[in-house]
Amino acid sequence: MEKTSTDVLPFTMNSSGKQETVCIFGTGDFGRSLSFKMLQCGYSIVFGSRNPRMSTLLPNGAEVLSYSEAAQKSDIIIVATHREHYDFLTELTEVLNGKILVDVSNNLKINQYSESNAEYLAQLVPGAHVVKAFNTISAWALQSGALDASRQVFVCGNDNKAKQRVMDIVRTLGLTPLDQGSLIAANEIENYPLQLFPMWRFPLYLSAGLCAFFFLYCVIREVIYPYVYGKQDETFRLAISIPNRVFPIAALTLLALVYLPGIIAAILQLYRGTKYRRFPDWLDQWMLCRKQLGLVALGFAFLHVLYTLVIPIRYYVRWRLRNKTITQVITNKDDQFSTSSAWLSDSYVALGILGFFLFVLLGITSLPSVSNMVNWREFRFVQSKLGYLTLILCTAHTLVYGGKKFLSPTILRWCLPSAYVLALIIPCTVLVIKFILIMPCIDKTLTRIRQGWERNSKTSSALNGKADI
């Protein structure tokens, strides 16, 4: 009977008229910001401090006591001091016994210590229930209410009841708790705020490499070559002309690289005759950063569009067009209108616009709030069907751009073809293989494999795979 009533206690307290008291150890910025917010949301706060009388800037209504006095006032204690000063807690083990200790600390470097701060705290005060929380929240944002950055509070701990109570507090403060499981997860949670776009690293490095290579390639063909052979100063091309060759190439290649891992996975499954074997790690990694690859590609496509649209206001282009007109007037040569040139120029541009339009659509649907509104079938329709259509349009745009002179030897300079020819290799490969994969005979096998069928398997397992979802 006694035990049950203790179990129910947290809920009873929470829902009784009386305010719940939370104790905060440490009167630094974060402790104070948190206390402001908690006071606002109806908690009563008591601070534990080394020098209760020296503490300043604390919010009205908060009490400041010595550590042990403060700890006795509440069964939830938020430890808002740096890990280096945790040792003072060893003197309080008795009073902290059975209490909930919330570790809110962060480190300065990823994996700075061998164990996470929260696990260290749990070792120091073995009798307490340690819960990791709040470390992703900024003190400034808490106090100003300007929670533009994440409202997500990752919570972990070995004691479910303690975790639940901390998550209740998180919710009451208007934040979103995310249960990450047991205290082992604390290490990951502590590393999280120190990360800088980990999923974006590979796509960004890759695209930087691609850009550097193609930039150099174009410089050789379009700046160094004419200088060597004609002593022409074409350096001004570095600012717009060459970037406007590099960016579309990067965009198209990266877009193709979004769809390449899916094709490799399909080939692997066909080859193995089963879907029940793990893909190699690099393929898994690649598949997980497809969204980022696609968005980087969209960035390059956007730049390509802007670089293309400013063409007519460039000095060089205006000068060239003027010169062409003047030459024509002087030589009195007739400028016959060529319908095929008009078709080529217009369809190249139209394909590019439609491809870019679909690309922007794909980008918008990958916004978290939009993708949260669609169901799985819709998401796959957009990202797969529309995505392939985008790839087809953009590849066609590049092919038509080449037009007649596509592989003619006259465009070779030092045996180097135009850069866009290289850019077509990966997209065309992807499209050709995809085309083969969707041919009925192969597609049927693949679908069966993906539904759980295995080429070399005992009946029972196949049955099992078919019966269950």
Added chain:
Amino acid sequence: MEKTSTDVLPFTMNSSGKQETVCIFGTGDFGRSLSFKMLQCGYSIVFGSRNPRMSTLLPNGAEVLSYSEAAQKSDIIIVATHREHYDFLTELTEVLNGKILVDVSNNLKINQYSESNAEYLAQLVPGAHVVKAFNTISAWALQSGALDASRQVFVCGNDNKAKQRVMDIVRTLGLTPLDQGSLIAANEIENYPLQLFPMWRFPLYLSAGLCAFFFLYCVIREVIYPYVYGKQDETFRLAISIPNRVFPIAALTLLALVYLPGIIAAILQLYRGTKYRRFPDWLDQWMLCRKQLGLVALGFAFLHVLYTLVIPIRYYVRWRLRNKTITQVITNKDDQFSTSSAWLSDSYVALGILGFFLFVLLGITSLPSVSNMVNWREFRFVQSKLGYLTLILCTAHTLVYGGKKFLSPTILRWCLPSAYVLALIIPCTVLVIKFILIMPCIDKTLTRIRQGWERNSKTSSALNGKADI
């Protein structure tokens, strides 16, 4: 006393230090993915399987037993098998009595069976509390954590307590439960993942129809007519010139159709003298897809902008401009600068840019995460005031584009006026009626009707309408 303690049990268990055990029937993809996620979040898992010893690929820490043994270990059982194999459950009715059965299944087609899978399950095992949940979540997304698509889990069931417990699990997994009421809703929930943009269907069909009509119309006027009368080959216009007539027309018409139902509704209310009668169904449907209509219109406007901005880099345009210059040089005719032409050209362009800018703003505020941040008054201000301003600017843009030659008979070809003249009909109608509706005398009546006043009503009802919110 006994009963109360049973009632409290779920909460006690949930918040006690002990892990809650969940049973999963079926070891297919979805069952396994769900078990991975649940193990991560601190549940303990026991699988029920036909051949416990044959089951492979199961996560570490999960136990595999026969169905009846597994069912005894937990009072929540997730049924992760296809509906076609539900009959095995009939043998387990005794052990399943009083337990919570979670139906996670989906069908292959909308309304495939006469009753929903969850209701069928409830008939098979009448003693169990059936809850529908998790069917909108993808197995792959669950396991990879890449929940780009919906995090929303629709939950329904006849037993509130059972539903609540399932919703607790959903929350613990970091997903968002949405209570959809009793088990009757299961049918709708099962159809949901099979839908493909149902709200977008009408706007897309409508715009496809509009585009087809205007495309044909323009082809007749601009390709067939010159061919018939002058044997000119103008087919190259199909790629850019004609789409760039069709897209703005579609954009303007669709934008006007966003505001037309509101006007029809206002006229209906004025005519009926009350707001307490339902609108016809087609009007309700139309009003609910206004957002989609507007976004499709924005897509066309975006395409129109791109098609317009590439004009100066088109071969045809460059050729025409060059020819014009050459002709002028040769004929030595003076090209006088016309201030009125400059005004017309500039104001037409400026109106278009401003209209498009506001249109993009409207589009951004309709993003779910943005519209969630504004209050109702702000949302209405943007969508109504800014929306009408956009419509006015875009209509003015089209009117000024026509300029002096607007209705001059010289632009008729085969008695067909320019396409943009047709495009103006709906927007101008909408704007004129709206202008009449906001005139003080009419606006006052309308406002009174919308506040609950009725033209032909007994006093009491009117009073009632006024007193309550």
Added chain:
Amino acid sequence: MEKTSTDVLPFTMNSSGKQETVCIFGTGDFGRSLSFKMLQCGYSIVFGSRNPRMSTLLPNGAEVLSYSEAAQKSDIIIVATHREHYDFLTELTEVLNGKILVDVSNNLKINQYSESNAEYLAQLVPGAHVVKAFNTISAWALQSGALDASRQVFVCGNDNKAKQRVMDIVRTLGLTPLDQGSLIAANEIENYPLQLFPMWRFPLYLSAGLCAFFFLYCVIREVIYPYVYGKQDETFRLAISIPNRVFPIAALTLLALVYLPGIIAAILQLYRGTKYRRFPDWLDQWMLCRKQLGLVALGFAFLHVLYTLVIPIRYYVRWRLRNKTITQVITNKDDQFSTSSAWLSDSYVALGILGFFLFVLLGITSLPSVSNMVNWREFRFVQSKLGYLTLILCTAHTLVYGGKKFLSPTILRWCLPSAYVLALIIPCTVLVIKFILIMPCIDKTLTRIRQGWERNSKTSSALNGKADI
């Protein structure tokens, strides 16, 4: 014992098989819409009405009784009548004793009454637990499910248990409750739906002022000056040329104003030698609307881009280019290609494009759903590092635009320099000061101050600041 069982009652009821009954006073639009939604979500509804038999349009399944009869059926009563009619509640004080009264009302004007409606209600029925909720939700949106506008329900109340139960209802309806603390917050909550973009007001007024000033300035230099001295009619410049000077100036100035307050704050902290003194109010206000300032700047930058890209399709520009060619043909002057002009023109354009691209990136990351996905370090990286890079690129764009003629006296008209020269003042100042602030010696002091160090402080306080988070 008796008390405990009452305390547990809400949870028991909620989780028992029986439906929870909610009472709604008032059968107006909002009451009815709410009842529809609640019936859908499994509640049973009883209406309280003055004339139970006169009430029409109520949903099937809802009972209508007199006020006192209805109140006895439930312990949660939603008061859906206007504040002016609250007095009928005074007759029901006895039956309402101990019940939860939910105030959903709104006013027509901000601070219409001296106390909030909810506090007024609490005074009228002192025995009831008043909770403010649902006032931000629109009746129409509730019923149609088209909750495009906010799903957030602000909740406040003095009784935690009552508040918790209302928040449970909010969650069950699929809405998001936000606990705002005690009933004092009701005033703010009631004002919220009446606000119209309060955070945007200052940025919009400021930019309107900026635009007006620079528009006038440009009109004087480019329309009035040529008219006075050359009788030239340059009024057509009002439509595009002059806006395309004003918009980039506004964009650049506003972007600089986003970063100015941070710099002022740093100087203040350096001067005071501590971070523990509040900034003046105007600085706090300024810092809180930086996001809005930045987005308005992005709007102007977007307009500038569009206005620039349409340059080649303007009548005036085509006429000027044609004239230039013709003059050149006639005078037979050689038009030498100038590499430096090409460099200047191209790099000016390229800087502008890159600046705009980063600016758009900043805008996208400030979307709520995107900024919710990044951690605090990533958010600061984007908004600070990328933000300064954007400012540098845009300032460089303007500087290169000026090119050689930057401060040459020939561009003065009536002693007025070109408008863009004025536009450079604030951005250059910000960049220069920022450059000084990041020099190692100053940066080190600033970092120490921001970590809690104080120039003139007793040791203990400094220690305190260092030990706690």
